[in-house]
Amino acid sequence: MKQQILIIGAGFGGMWSALSAVRLLDRQQRLDVAVTVLAPQAELRVRPRFYEADLSTTVAPLGPLFDAVGVHFVQGSATRIHSEERRVSYRDRNGNSASLAYDRLILASGSQVSRPPVAGIDQFTFDVDSLESAQKLEAHLQALRRQPDSPARNTVVVAGGGFTGIETAMEMPARLRALLGEQADIRVIVVDMANQVGGAMGQDIAAVVAEASDQLGVTWKLGSPVAKVERAGVVLDNGERIEASTVIWAVGVQASPLTQQISAERDLHGRLHVDRYLKVLGQEAIYATGDTAYAAVDDIGNHALMTCQHAIALGRSAGNNAAADLLGVEPIAYSQPKYVTCLDLGAWGAVFTEGWERKVVLTGQEGKALKTQINTEWIYPPAAERAAALAAADPLIPVVA
Template sequence: MKQQILIVGAGFGGLWSALSAVRLLDRQGADAAVALLAPQAELRIRPRFYEHNVAGTTAPLGALFDAVGVNFIQGSATGIDSQARRVRYTGADGQSHELPYDRLVLATGSEVARPAAAGIDRHTFDVDSLESAVELERHLHALAALPESPARNTVVVVGGGFTGIETATEMPGRLRAILGEETALNVIIVDPGQRIGAAMGDSIAEIIAHASETLGVSWRLGAPVSSVDENGVTLANGERIETRTVIWAAGVKASPLTAQIDAPRCPRGRLHVDRNLKVLGQDEIYATGDTAYAATDDLGNHALMTCQHAISLGRSAGNNAAADLLGVAPIPYSQPKYVTCLDLGGWGAVYTEGWDRQVKLTGEEGKQLKTQINTQWIYPPAADRAVALAAADPLIPVVA
């Protein structure tokens, strides 16, 4: 029986792990198999879920997998037995199955983190998954059938980080398209920080504040959410905001499957890995994307839970899992360049470089780059074996 590299997850980390593993096996002339287990053979473009028409933010992967020889297995992983080197999953038939592996790459991503405060689990939307983003879109369109009121016209976004800001600054345009251009809208970001955009760093905080003011997006600072019900939000300082729409964007946590691996984890549940992305204390398991707590350089920086890092992590994890299987030298993961491109809705966007977020582009120039990133750069390569495997080289920087 062929030795098998099993990748669990078809997000950015999983996709690029599969391509990179095949690439090295191909270059070494090795007779080993690469299998990928996921609920669907498609890449869901999660960084775009704050946009309207999210049903179009997917990319099919079946033809690509066929072209490069990845064995796609439809199902959802439910358990990992690292001693027996097997993964349990529920298949498309609804039955429980198992898959063996010689090397495992865990790429099951992350999920929205909701605290236990009253009502948050029942009365908030999010843009964390395609299904939840579609649910939010349906809800927004359904608002048009309700009688006009301040609560109907108010949207509260909880969380002033990347996702919260992009979701909130896009919201005025989305709501006007649904409720009418003359509707009196109220979009509010609730954040426990003391300054607008503080989570994004001082260099762009003033830009975020200016864009928010221009778009009519207001902030409630220094008061976390105490409770949420079907009619509104209550903050810890006692303030009440009447609304029919609360969107939770206050952080994510790693896939629960990380807890099934005996290894240290960061506070968000990500598995600690070495520079080759092998999980600490495990001989046959690699982690990538949002499941990996990985150093990007020698300066103390670690990969964030973003597609920018997941793509590079995937290329490294797949290559190194295959290298380990074959007994050849790995290529240590390294991603010293970090950039951000924050969408600010109708105002434009802001593009920064470096961990200190030095501003390089703003407004329409930034928006043009953001559009290019969201519609071209982060999509899968063509279903052409040579093109796809060339793109999976772990030495290619995601950002030049």
């Protein structure tokens, strides 16, 4: 019987883990190890683009790619990790219970939007955390056209001024005008705990976000979080009420709940602490990658963020090292010292920065051209051709040159 490398999740971390594991098995000419991906769908859902209006190109099928490289796909959702038994229970697409054994497990089950105990958050907010939730938001926005003109109809509140909140808010003026007409008195309001517009992104980039916000008509309510969400608005912690038919929640993310089933240390986002090879500390057969891994990217104290930029490299490393561990060959330490940011600012353009201090390099339409290239080319899967796909999974290839 073949040994099994089991990967939970088919996002950036999971897909690249699978390709990288097969790459090393191929190089070692080992046919006695199988690579299996367990996920709800054999597709890469390009989550970084779910803030956009057109979702038609945000899903990339993975079936042909997995077939080309010999990855076995199992459609289902993991429900329980039995680490002592080296087994994962799951529900298949028909709701039936089943299980898969593993010799090495790679947890790549991603993250989900944080939902703190705020009154009304589950009933009255939207998000762009998943394809389904982004589709739900778009359907809601389309339905606004059938409502009578009112301040609430014309207002969108975005709770959270981080990466997702900013990109979502900056798209909203154009989306609303396309739906409600150029003469509609639209309002897009970002509610953020920071004391400065774009403050969560750092000082240099904040000035660019402020400029874009002014030009697009996006306003900010700073220093007071949302305390309550109602059917037609929000109440802030300071008592202020904003009438709004649309409230979008973008206040941070938490690692997949599956991380809670593994006996190991976790960070404040629920990510598992891993060693330099991405093996979960205290576990002999479990690796974490993507948004489930709290991983050092360099030797000066920086850690991977919960972004596709880091998930791609984390996946390539996790797959390689899980296979190396099983084969008894030398692993390759995960390292990703170069960090960049490319933040979409709607019709204004985009801003591209380099380094952990986020030094601004490109803005406006120059930044937008790069953001478009990233969103439509760089983060998509390789072609379903075995040699090229495996070559692309080399853990030593930098995601950002």
